[in-house]
Amino acid sequence: MSEQLDDKAVEDVTIDPQAQADPLFAPQPVAGKTRDWKSFPAEEKFQQPLGYPGPKPDDWKERALAKMDELRGKFRSFRVFLDICVKCGACTDKCHYYMGTGDARNMPVGRQDLLRSVYRRYFTLPGKWFPSLVGARELTEEVLDEWYTYYFQCSECRRCSVYCPYGIDTAEITMAAREILDSVGVGMKYTNEIIGKVFGIGNNLGLPKPALQSTLEDLEEEIEEDTGVKVRLPLDEPADVLLVTPSADFFAEPHIDGLIGYAKVFHATGEKWTLSSYASEAANFAMFIGSYENMRRIALRIRKAAIDLGVKRIIIGECGHAWRAAYSFLNTLAGPFDFLDPNYPVPQHICEYTWDAIQKGKLRFNKEENDWIKLTYHDSCNVARASRMGDYPGGQFDIPRNIIKAVCNNYYEMPEDTIKEATLCCGGGGGLLTDDLIPLRKAGGSPRMKALKQVREEHGVNKMAAICAICKSQFTKVMPDHGFAIDDIMSVHQLVSNAIILPGSEQEAERDGADDEREKETSA
Amino acid sequence: MAYEVNGKTVEHDEEGYITNLSEWSKELAEVIAKAENIDMTEEHWEVVNFLREYYDEYQIAPAIRVLVKAMKKKFGPEKGNNKYLYELFPYGPAKQACKIAGLPKPTGCV
Numbered sequence: 001m002s003e004q005l006d007d008k009a010v011e012d013v014t015i016d017p018q019a020q021a022d023p024l025f026a027p028q029p030v031a032g033k034t035r036d037w038k039s040f041p042a043e044e045k046f047q048q049p050l051g052y053p054g055p056k057p058d059d060w061k062e063r064a065l066a067k068m069d070e071l072r073g074k075f076r077s078f079r080v081f082l083d084i085c086v087k088c089g090a091c092t093d094k095c096h097y098y099m100g101t102g103d104a105r106n107m108p109v110g111r112q113d114l115l116r117s118v119y120r121r122y123f124t125l126p127g128k129w130f131p132s133l134v135g136a137r138e139l140t141e142e143v144l145d146e147w148y149t150y151y152f153q154c155s156e157c158r159r160c161s162v163y164c165p166y167g168i169d170t171a172e173i174t175m176a177a178r179e180i181l182d183s184v185g186v187g188m189k190y191t192n193e194i195i196g197k198v199f200g201i202g203n204n205l206g207l208p209k210p211a212l213q214s215t216l217e218d219l220e221e222e223i224e225e226d227t228g229v230k231v232r233l234p235l236d237e238p239a240d241v242l243l244v245t246p247s248a249d250f251f252a253e254p255h256i257d258g259l260i261g262y263a264k265v266f267h268a269t270g271e272k273w274t275l276s277s278y279a280s281e282a283a284n285f286a287m288f289i290g291s292y293e294n295m296r297r298i299a300l301r302i303r304k305a306a307i308d309l310g311v312k313r314i315i316i317g318e319c320g321h322a323w324r325a326a327y328s329f330l331n332t333l334a335g336p337f338d339f340l341d342p343n344y345p346v347p348q349h350i351c352e353y354t355w356d357a358i359q360k361g362k363l364r365f366n367k368e369e370n371d372w373i374k375l376t377y378h379d380s381c382n383v384a385r386a387s388r389m390g391d392y393p394g395g396q397f398d399i400p401r402n403i404i405k406a407v408c409n410n411y412y413e414m415p416e417d418t419i420k421e422a423t424l425c426c427g428g429g430g431g432l433l434t435d436d437l438i439p440l441r442k443a444g445g446s447p448r449m450k451a452l453k454q455v456r457e458e459h460g461v462n463k464m465a466a467i468c469a470i471c472k473s474q475f476t477k478v479m480p481d482h483g484f485a486i487d488d489i490m491s492v493h494q495l496v497s498n499a500i501i502l503p504g505s506e507q508e509a510e511r512d513g514a515d516d517e518r519e520k521e522t523s524a
Numbered sequence: 525m526a527y528e529v530n531g532k533t534v535e536h537d538e539e540g541y542i543t544n545l546s547e548w549s550k551e552l553a554e555v556i557a558k559a560e561n562i563d564m565t566e567e568h569w570e571v572v573n574f575l576r577e578y579y580d581e582y583q584i585a586p587a588i589r590v591l592v593k594a595m596k597k598k599f600g601p602e603k604g605n606n607k608y609l610y611e612l613f614p615y616g617p618a619k620q621a622c623k624i625a626g627l628p629k630p631t632g633c634v
Contacts, residue, residue: 040538189538194631204632211582218590248633251587251618253606255633283633319633433633435539435619469633486610 023418023451026093027102034103037440039152039432042187049196050286050294053185060184061139065122067183068115071176072123078176081168082119085109091160091170096425097153100443105150108160108170114146115177148186151177153440155430156288157381162421174430175290182289190434191285198298203247203281209235212277215250219260227505231267233259239274241266242306243350244282244326245317246469253476254491255469258318261493264500265354269362273315279305282322283469287329288431295325299333302326312341315348318491320380320429320468323349327387349389351467354496355399358406365407365499366511374410374461375495376452377401378475379423380468394420400467400492407499412459418451426466428474438477445478453482465490527555541622541629548626556624560615568612568624570599575625585622585630 019025044054057063072079091108093099098106105111113135120127120136127136137143156171181187197206207215216233223231243266249259266273279301286294306314314337316326326347331337337346345352357363377400383389389396397420405411418424427445455461464479466472466489475489501507526533527542529552535543540559542548553572557564564572574594578586586594588606596604609617618630 190631197631205630205634206584206628206632208583211584211586214582215587215590218593222589222593246633251630251632252634253588256587256589473633487606 021450021454023415023424023447023454024093024099025447025450026099029098029104029107030102031104034097034101034106034153034440034443035146035149037153037437038149039434039436040189041148042189042192044185046189046192046196047182047185047187049199050182050187050192050291052182052187052192056185060144064139064144064180064184067180068119068176069123071179072119075172075176077169077172081112081173082116083124084166085112085116085168086166088165090163090165091168094160094163095154095170096157096159096427096447097155097440097444100427100446101153101440103153105146106153108164108168111150111154112168112170112173114143114150115173118143144181144184144186147177148181148188151181152188152432152437155381155425155427155432155444157425157429158385159381159422159425162385171430172290175288177290178288179290182291188289188431190436191289191431195285195289195294195298198281198285198301202278202301203250204283204285205247205251205281207247207250207280209277212250212275212280216275219256219263223260223263227264227502227507229267229502229505231263231502233263234274236277236309237274238310239272240311241271241273241313241315242279242302242309242311243273243275243315243317244279244302244305244322244347245275245350246283246319246322247281248319248469248473249317250280252469252473254487254489254494255318255472257494257497258491259493261491261495261497261500262317262350264497264502265350265357265363265493268364268500268502269357274309274311276305276309278308282316282319282326284322284325285431287321287325295329296333299325299330302330303334303337306337307339313344313348314340314346315350315353317350318467318469318493320382320470322469324382324386349399351399351403351492352389354493355390355403358403363496364501364508365496366501366507367407367409367499369498370408370495371410373408373463373490373495374412374459375404375408375463375465375490376412376414376455376461377404377419377492378414378426378448378464378466378471379419380466380471381423381425381429383467384421384423397421400465403492404465404495407495412455412461414451414455418448424448424451426468426471426474427478429468429470433470433474441474442478442481445474449478449482452479452484463488463490465492465495467492527552527559529555539623539629542626545626545628552626553624556626560620560624562613562620562624564624567603568621570603571595571609571612571617571621572625574598575621575627579625579627585618585625585627588618591617 613620
């Protein structure tokens with residue numbers, strides 16, 4: 001019945017096409033529109049390696065409430081966020097999943113209330129005495145099911161928290177909800193299978209060392225074919241710098257071009273660097289499911305690899321949430337890192353490294369190599385809103401752009417309210433980059449796509465760059481629906497790779513030869 | 525969740541990847557391909573066979589880049605490119621071709 005009414009309500013609203021083209025357009029709310037968009041649940045074999053139970057135990061309700069009690073005691077923020085909301089409505093139209101689906105449960109406050117209502121019923125006095133007066137409700141199978149659905153329709157991008165006058169962070173509530181769900185055997189297949197692979201093999205992909213070694217050798221060959229220079233991609237070799245990068249950089253497009261870019265930068269600066277087969281993953285999916293224990297287990301792999309290889313510095317590749325996990329949590333999860341060189345940040349971002357090298361004049365570029373590109377840049381949520389780069393606020397916005405502008409002549413920004421701290425999620429973050437959530441990913445990606453189309457129309461932008469493995473993979477799936485090609489999403493270090501002139505390379509000979517010619521011409 | 529091949533059932537997961545890799549056969553590949561709306565041609569088999577050989581050696585599917593390079597070496601540039609592979613396997617050579625080749629799905633940020 002309510003479904004029918006809702007559908008009618010939607011039909012009755014005539015939407016101005018101009019409003020619809022607005023990246024931040026928010027539709028009328030519809031209850032339960034995406035209630036059937038569910039990801040595959042994790043079987044017992046995917047739960048067990050993470051220390052979670054398999055099928056839901058009989059006493060699931062007691063366990064869930066005990067977990068909630070534990071979390072509200074452990075994390076003061078979680079408790080404050082549940083207590084403090086005044087229902088002002090500032091967040092309601094700020095979530096890309098709400099903008100893309102119109103489901104009222106995808107309004108950040110709607111999402112929070114799924115858990116807040118249960119918290120009130122069991123952990124606040126008014127909720128215990130007068131539940132119906134304060135929106136408190138029992139924890140039932142239906143409620144648990146609703147949690148599973150809608151807490152896996154949040155990418156933990158934190159855009160809503162920017163607009164909340166109290167700074168309520170829905171991502172933290174989502175993480176807590178997922179941890180509660182896991183603790184009663186209701187896990188998500190995509191995230192949990194992947195975390196198990198990190199424990200077993202060392203990376204999300206399940207890429208064993210011989211395969212990694214062979215891929216890296218292939219890339220070395222490719223770089224030599226393109227430049228005439230032997231650029232190494234060392235694996236498990238003693239070095240000064242350990243590069244930890246998302247395993248997608250060894251596998252997917254355009255990620256792998258970014259990896260080639262890092263290798264060229266290290267080669268040009270003469271850095272002694274290495275990858276590790278043991279810590280062959282920068283991503284930390286345990287953050288997505290709010291599991292401190294599993295997050296720590298993954299982070300400790302980086303520490304062990306750094307010690308075993310005797311490095312002085314740790315650098316993280318292009319990966320959004322990995323940078324949050326590393327920048328904000330690595331030290332508390334796996335520190336102290338007193339064995340590393342204190343003259344460098346622990347950890348350091350590859351963009352910080354490259355920008356530093358550019359400023360010191362260590363890299364030479366031919367920007368014209370990127371002249372066929374009209375570029376815009378997508379700020380990835382975890383870099384933009386959950387971390388920093390450089391030594392001042394906003395460095396995480398400037399440094400990637402500084403690099404881009406050093407290697408690219410044609411650069412254009414998307415609308416102001418869709419970039420930097422207001423950036424829109426790609427639609428696939430937070431553990432949602434799975435094929436079983438494609439409709440959600442496409443809907444959630446649509447606000448970003450509208451902003452992109454705006455700069456395509458205004459400036460002829462034909463490529464977008466990002467520094468996050470998830471964003472890149474997500475955009476290869478979403479952009480083709482909007483008239484872009486699958487390779488119109490690029491790695492920032494792919495642009496660097498295109499433009500860099502390696503010492504002793506064919507590009508250098510060509511360039512300097514050309515300069516000589518020009519000099520001759522001008523002198524004649 | 526299972527495929528039927530010559531009166532035998534072969535279990536698969538929610539997305540159609542077979543759960544016991546040793547149960548793969550050429551006949552099964554044809555069945556999986558049909559479920560994916562793909563008619564297996566010689567060109568499809570070239571890719572599937574390479575994936576299986578690579579998997580035998582490395583216990584994982586190759587990166588697209590590696591696949592493209594290998595195809596180029598073996599069959600020339602008109603078959604060694606992304607576009608060609610996506611024409612054969614519209615849902616992506618990594619995932620769709622792996623499924624038909626009876627290999628596990630590549631996971632992670634891919």
